[in-house]
Amino acid sequence: MDIHLQKNSMRKDVVLLAILILTSLKIFAQQGNIKGFSTKTAATQLQLEKSFDQQLSAANIGKTIKELSAKPHHLGSAQGKLVAESIQQKFKEYGWDAKIETYHVLFPTPKTRLLELTEPSKFTALLKEQALAEDATSGQDGQLPTYNAWGADGDVTGALVYVNFGLPDDYETLEKLGISVSGKIVIARYGRSWRGMKPKIAYEHGAIGCIIYSDPKEDGYYQGEPYPIGPFKNEHTVQRGSVMDMVVYPGDPLTPNIGATKNAVRIDRSKAETILKIPVLPISYHDALPLLSALDGLVAPEEWRGALPITYKIGAGKAKVHLKVASNWDIVPAYNVIAKIKGSEYPDQWIIRGNHHDAWVNGAADPISGLAAELEEAKAIGLLVKAGYKPKRTLVYCAWDGEEQSLLGSTEWVEDHTDELRKKAVAYINTDGNGRGFLEAGGSHALEQLVDGIAKEVPDPLSGVSIFERRKAKGIVSATSSAAKRSLIKKDSLTLGALGTGSDYSAFLQHLGIPSLNLGFGGEDEGGEYHSIYDSYDNYVRFKDKDFVYGVALAKTAGRAVLRLADAEVLPFDYTNLYQTVGNYVSEVSKLATQLKENYAVENQLISEGRYQYASDPATPYLAPKKNPEVPDFDFSKLNSALDSLKKSTAKLALASSNVIDNLPENVENVENVENVQRAQRAQRSQLNTVLFQAEKQLLNPEGLPHRPWYKHTVYAPGFYTGYGVKTLPGIRESIEQGNWETANQQIEIAAQSILNLSTYLNTALNK
């Protein structure tokens, strides 16, 4: 509420108002130590954070990683249950109220896996990683075999076609070359898109099976020495992983929108949209080499070629493969560990923190390294609480199960607790596997200033400069032009990435509109262990965060976010950042439309003028490209005018936020007046805080995105054809990209309305 503008609703005497204004102006100058805190409370908070840091132990993080990654502990395994129980036990030891919430989720595990080249020669794929003496856990029992969960059962034989990364663009290229994958089996390399997109898009183009392999170009000797000499994929390493169509909805395929409780009403498996329709299998480059070598036909375009010592060809000719996959389609328990410390002042405002605990195999890096940091935070906070600290808001620390199978544990929990979370969840802070290097931070842009403030305080553990400075320097040095470098040098605040999917924030952010963050360190810890038997403690201490100091840095970063959100007088949300970022997105989609119109027009001109024909090799048959549809002029004016409104509202909100910080006016001598001031401020703050953390929900569209109603956020979503990769303003952007002009126009209206809703919501709340 903006006290400068409010006359009707404020029933205070003039003196009080004058004091408030004076105070506000003073605060406006002094504030800034910590966003959301007054000078005085900021000092207390900084002291608290200092004490917090002192409790964090790198050695203990290492111990936790070793302990929890000691054995394979995937969803549904006995070891998985033991890990969950051990985490619960730790929370309890740390003084938290911890319980396990169990859901019952579908989980396919392999029964049959067969891949063989049948023509022009014979080869049977090994489908097996190798135990190594250098990696103590690599030969353990209980490992899930190499496979992709959620591919269909199937037994298919067909001509093999190499489809590069299996992106929509790759199929456009194939079409231009006159090659169809219909009735054939495709082989795609890992990379560029989330793995689940590859079989989905293959199926949309008529393929009957999909093989995904790790090319040494992206993930093997081309990048560096293979394991165990270096950290990169050796010839037998395989990336497991889910291929669920999670961009439609994540979580248990049988219980969309509801928690997968014991007695939840389940849909029939055959009706589950997110289970694929064709069999899929991931393979190593050892297994891929004979298949790719057998391909004939056209030489693959230059950008399609990997690092195997062969001429990459497209195939669709003589080479044939037989692919047989069958799974056990069992319902298994998923154990979420939920630990709480009740808030002293606002018990119904929840700061939620999470990291999954399940792994594909041992998962030392993914997810245990992130979980160990979270547990270290919980330990430190527990100790602070024992020493008298009382967080104002309730802390909810979670360890999710079944993340690897596409966010099963977190999604089911969120769906199960929807009503409560809608009311109480202030923010969700996620981490996942952690590494070494630079702060990687994505999330709701209203939280950008919070993360900026934290990043400027947390030191990089090896270099000593702040993690902000390192991230900024990396950005500058990586920029490809001097102009870009100059502009990054000038920018002295952190930019949050937008969130797609790939970890447990999706249900919070994209389904319920709960402001979310995803944090971690990386960039100096490359390797190929991801989702393989080599994601082990032995690997982690050689190639990742060997002294666990980035584990501590992560705990400091995420812990500060938790503590500041827990104790802020005014919640550290700033919707000006969100407004600016959305403004950039609107410019982007508008340019996208203009550029597409221009590109299509030029392409069509080239086609009609015969340019493609003249440029093509006359010695080979010419395939005329298809003409592109005409792109209409989209009207972004409503979106821009909604943005104008939002700009005004966010400016008012920013002013109101800075005005209600509790700071005793130094020159007020009348005690009664001081108390009045404080009481008034508390009331304002309480109201304002609710406004702040509920505001992002205004950006949800209850209908959800086109073809995927589960995803309701109009600003952030995983891409329908990129998977993990985010699409901002997804309804508009993807409709344009996919050529659905009518839908694009509707989505412009919807996005404009949601932005206007946010603006109106802020205005109304401030005017109360």
Place this chain on the structure above:
Amino acid sequence: MDIHLQKNSMRKDVVLLAILILTSLKIFAQQGNIKGFSTKTAATQLQLEKSFDQQLSAANIGKTIKELSAKPHHLGSAQGKLVAESIQQKFKEYGWDAKIETYHVLFPTPKTRLLELTEPSKFTALLKEQALAEDATSGQDGQLPTYNAWGADGDVTGALVYVNFGLPDDYETLEKLGISVSGKIVIARYGRSWRGMKPKIAYEHGAIGCIIYSDPKEDGYYQGEPYPIGPFKNEHTVQRGSVMDMVVYPGDPLTPNIGATKNAVRIDRSKAETILKIPVLPISYHDALPLLSALDGLVAPEEWRGALPITYKIGAGKAKVHLKVASNWDIVPAYNVIAKIKGSEYPDQWIIRGNHHDAWVNGAADPISGLAAELEEAKAIGLLVKAGYKPKRTLVYCAWDGEEQSLLGSTEWVEDHTDELRKKAVAYINTDGNGRGFLEAGGSHALEQLVDGIAKEVPDPLSGVSIFERRKAKGIVSATSSAAKRSLIKKDSLTLGALGTGSDYSAFLQHLGIPSLNLGFGGEDEGGEYHSIYDSYDNYVRFKDKDFVYGVALAKTAGRAVLRLADAEVLPFDYTNLYQTVGNYVSEVSKLATQLKENYAVENQLISEGRYQYASDPATPYLAPKKNPEVPDFDFSKLNSALDSLKKSTAKLALASSNVIDNLPENVENVENVENVQRAQRAQRSQLNTVLFQAEKQLLNPEGLPHRPWYKHTVYAPGFYTGYGVKTLPGIRESIEQGNWETANQQIEIAAQSILNLSTYLNTALNK
């Protein structure tokens, strides 16, 4: 001479002047069928070209290729002499006056070649290509072994360092990584720069030996199927080639600036600047693999990695090699075949046409495919002459020897005939190996309109559309943005590339300033046979221009250029094109300076602000980058003002050229007047033609370029560190690139003066 502006020097009566003006205006509207011809003479010329085309036989071109590439015929070989004599014989049969002009040139051939890995394991390189049943000539006697001519004799052992392409930038990268090649042996891959640059730059950085290998990424299975299945390099194929420092001067190293006649005064071999100071050896990827696999140290940067199935590392550690090379440094005869048909009207204006005849081995593609086209032109012209055709200007058809050793034959001939060529040479038209695909045309920009006119008339032999349309379409389709495509669609005239070096035009263009063209077809005939034993007839008919129809297209193109230059009433030079192109070059170098200043300033800021340090991995030792020098503001105003003058002069010249075309005024009845008109026009034309073909020499600087006085053209030169790759306005551009600010300023003055010289020359000539 511009008749509209000239009053003093023209002593004609007013009637004549009026007729001339009327005629000119009329021509101005009608002209355009062929540049340099009147409507009437254009019709005759078109008829001549039609007859010319009818004499061209694809079958005969194929026969010539087969015959002349039947055996290895390098410089100094007995077979080379037989080939020269056979060419002379053909010219004679075709009715030309043909002789052999012999020069005596230094030519090193291998005596000893040894390359072995000595540590950490042993491997001796094969240094041998394999005879193949699929390639009839691949096992013949008389092949030159795989080697690089002009490397020093030497016997060196040292640590091996991988230097990527061996470009100056690659050594900057090594310096940033803290790696020196001093006292070590480097291994560089072929590509990106001319091969001779690699050992030269290695030597400048202290290396004691240089190995050059063909990586399968650029030239092997990565590009397509290896030979003999496909056309690309197999594991044993080696690219031979000269590594002479020909960017200092090409031709015989012992006779710079003078013809290497029998009794020419030779410098001592040890004084010859263009012979390298370290031993060099080219190897196959079969031989390179064990060497590269043995390297330890840092993983090579991503853009350094090739397509061998290894982790590319930089080395400079444990891996050591022993390299021993010794040559026979013999003086051998180089046989240039020179054939002439004397001009009927202007016998002292020479149209020179050339292609070399020597090969590294059999050379079916390089150079015989181009030579066969030239011989086919000579045959056709001979037949036309027998049928009564009389070229106005003298035709000089040349077949050069010793091109492969760095333009020995052509350079010595030009140096030997300097005075005569300065007076008589109108233009030089070069071809070399010919392939299949798109017209590749480079040369003096004054000849751009000539080539444009020809390219619009010659049909692509396979598709039937003009070679201009195919080239244009390829350019449009290859452009990477819609804006670039649109701008290329609009541009309806051909753009000539600028010439660096790599074939026999260098002495003509860059030493003497004779307007030159280099023509050929390519782009649809990729392969790895270049300078190997597989550049054979068998290879050519499978993978190059199998029906020899692009040989005919080349003869049509180059033949038209010859015939039009021979018979034009006004020589088809247009300096407006040259002015515009040089204007673009001036913009480029000016932007280059500005961008370098900005880049260096930003880099220095990053260094002083510690950004590189913060962005670097704190777990590895930090190497502080060196600060860059400050780049001054260069003053390009003289250059720009010279360009302004040139603009005016070229506009006047263009008008004068179009005004003096011979066209009988239809309404002139008085015969005497007609004769007067014709006489006056002939006088004008004669004078104008000399102006036109001598003008480019004004762009020469008698002092030559910095550190290489042989290269005198201020607009075009091979790059000092790129080799074949052209540098336009080389004095300015290279001084800026190399950080020689003072030289850059001097070179701006020099270039401005040469442009002003051209402008003044044109003005003076026109005012006579």
